[in-house]
Amino acid sequence: MRLGILGTGKIVQDFLPMVKSIPAIELVGLLSTPRSVARARELQATYRIGTVYTDYAALLADTTIDTVYVALPNSLHYDYAKRALQAGKNVICEKPFTLVASQLTELIELAGRQDLVLIEAITNQYLENYQVIKRDLTKLGDLKIIECNYSQYSSRYDQFKAGTILPAFNPKLGGGALMDLNIYNIHFVVGLLGAPTHVQYLANVERNIDTSGILVLTYPNVKVVCIGAKDSTSPVRSTIQGTTGSIIVNGPTNTVESITEIAHDGTTTDLTLNQAEHRMYAEFVAFERLIANHDMVTVKRQLDHSQAVMEVVDQALASAGLQLG
Known part of the structure; x- marks a missing residue:
């Protein structure tokens, strides 16, 4: 390349x-x-x-x-x-x-x-820990609940409150919590479950931009809550719950730093399988191979995924009455 x-x-x-x-x-x-x-x-x-x-x-x-x-x-x-x-x-x-x-x-x-x-x-789709989650979903029985929280107080939020509108909080530049942080949660979930049947975004809106929000994704048998916040903070982690076990993602959904699998009997297994320390390494190794091999089958699969994510974004923004650009 x-x-x-x-x-x-x-x-x-x-x-x-x-x-x-x-x-x-x-x-x-x-x-x-x-x-x-x-x-x-x-x-x-x-x-x-x-x-x-x-x-x-x-x-x-x-x-x-x-x-x-x-x-x-x-x-x-x-x-x-x-x-x-x-x-x-x-x-x-x-x-x-x-x-x-x-x-x-x-x-x-x-x-x-x-x-x-x-x-x-989009980093998480190429990380080894994420691939393990996809592989091990069947261990959880019937999936019921997914909760993703990526909340990180932005230093720019103080300037925003004082009246200085930087790109991270500028609707004309595509800013906001959904596009900056919650987008990783959407990729994480859509990569596991595909497109949802219903989308609702409950946003905290200031000056026509979402500074934080709760995104609710409905699937036929699974309910999903994705939280993204730039105006407040919280321990950052995600959980996937099923009838026979659960998976905890330690850290944000863009790095999937480690995962903990918990069986129904309480047995826990900690996994840290990402091969590189840098979150972007795996994706760019994959991109180089895709381009070198002109692997359009994989490219189409990834584009279908990205399209499904953008359709969730469209529905989320519309449900919150937000318009970017």
């Missing part, structure tokens, strides 16, 4: 030290805004990135780049991913894929016409 990276923010600064450990990924280009060029030059020197661009068209014209990694603010995902696909590049896009499901549908159709890989960078 010969990669062009879009952005110089926190996610990119977290990504670059990790990606050095995947030799098959070559860092060819880095897109920066003019005001962030100094930071981009530092990243270029530290991580041996080929070229720094401030013009997206110029990066897309670089024929040595075969894949673009969209690591920009939420509201820019759709446009920048679309332009990359139109330029003949494979696309890896950070979560949330888009702001509404119809935008993702359009991107999927475009990628299909171009025979290009389009995939969402």
Whole structure:
């Protein structure tokens, strides 16, 4: 994979030290805004990135780049991913894929016409601990209840209350608790159970953005509660309950750091099977293989999953009377 990276923010600064450990990924280009060029030059020197661009068209014209990694603010995902696909590049896009499901549908159709890989960078779907959860669901008998809580007080919330609206709390930029934190819970649940039959989002709304909320997903025989909060905090964990046992996820659903399986008789088994310390390693190893092998069967499966997640997002926002973008 010969990669062009879009952005110089926190996610990119977290990504670059990790990606050095995947030799098959070559860092060819880095897109920066003019005001962030100094930071981009530092990243270029530290991580041996080929070229720094401030013009997206110029990066897309670089024929040595075969894949673009969209690591920009939420509201820019759709446009920048679309332009990359139109330029003949494979696309890896950070979560949330888009702001509404119809935008993702359009991107999927475009990628299909171009025979290009389009995939969402969503960590939990590729972690070994998550795969074990999927495997061991049958040990729980009939599933009944799932509860996911990812609550993390945001330092930006104090500024938000004082009247400074930063991207994390800006509805026009796709901010809010649902898109920032609860989105991981949605991916976690939809990856296990598929699309729900009913969605309701009970949100705490300030200045037209959800600072926290409870998402209720209904399945024929399973009830799910997903909590995401940026205005308060709580011990972060998730539980899956069935008639013959339960699984506890220790830590947030984006890292699935460890799991505890509890049998009906009280026997517990602690599992920590993630092979890499960095949460993004497993997904980018998978992306490199998908692109190298042009594995469109797996790509379609993952896109179907992402589409189901975005449809949950659409229904959640509508039920709370929220509009992003």
